[in-house]
Amino acid sequence: MTLLVDAGNTRLKWARLSGGRLTGHGAADCLEAAWAQGLEAAWSRIPPPARVLGVCVASQARRGAVEAVARRLWRRTVEWIEPAGQGWGVINAYAEPALLGADRWAALIGARRCAPQGACIVDAGTAITVDGLDAEGRHLGGAIFPGRELLVRTLSQGTGRIEMGGAFQAAELPGRSTEAAVYGGARYGVAAAARALVEQVCPACPPAGARLATGGGADWLLPELPGAWQRRPALVLEGLAAVAEAS
Ligand SMILES: Nc1ncnc2c1ncn2[C@@H]1O[C@H](COP(=O)(O)OP(=O)(O)OP(=O)(O)O)[C@@H](O)[C@H]1O
């Protein structure tokens, strides 16, 4: 069994790969202080994996904490996948391939496998990313925009008079309090921005291409986007599964 890990900036997701199937999906909220202890407790209940394969777009410290858990529990080294110029049927659009987010790279590999006709991919995570992929596996490039929660944090941290804490709340506009104005602004602003990104990136993708959506924010974002989208909650892990099976 191979343990697949998607270490994002908000959450860390994992699943077990055996016999070509993904099972035992789990997630840890990395914004909580004791997330690493929580991860260790959750992982101590799964059978020892032969390999641990992952992507990490979070800090070096978080990467190190994940490595420490795998080492302590199973004496395993985590194999972190980094984007290359090409691999697993995908050709990276970046002039400096290593600078593409490893989660975007894995999502493209996952898309290559489930949508050989090409795809437009939306990942609604901490950041919202949109990427294009053609029928030859060429990555067409993409877009990066702050997600809802991140936008609220940014406003809170970058101003003197806005202080936001706690969970995101649905709010209507016009808002009659700072909270309502900020939550409503983030909700409608990010939705409008995501629509604009999709409208820019999707026309560059093959007309018959799939529209694939992933990320923890897909449920709220999808109804805001034009067109019919296929939910692939584990697209990044699906890409990692393709890598694991081929190496
Ligand atoms: N239980 C939850 N905990 C945290 N975020 C959640 C939860 N449910 C939904 N979300 C939404 O999912 C988003 C995080 O999604 P996801 O887990 O895909 O992010 P991530 O992988 O950490 O992001 P990134 O890869 O961009 O760093 C949050 O910004 C929020 O909008």
Ligand SMILES: CC(C)(CO)[C@@H](O)C(=O)NCCC(=O)O
């Ligand atoms: C954009 C995020 C934060 C999305 O998780 C991640 O893919 C990342 O840190 N990327 C590096 C920058 C880039 O992809 O160009």
Ligand SMILES: [K+]
């Ligand atoms: K993500």
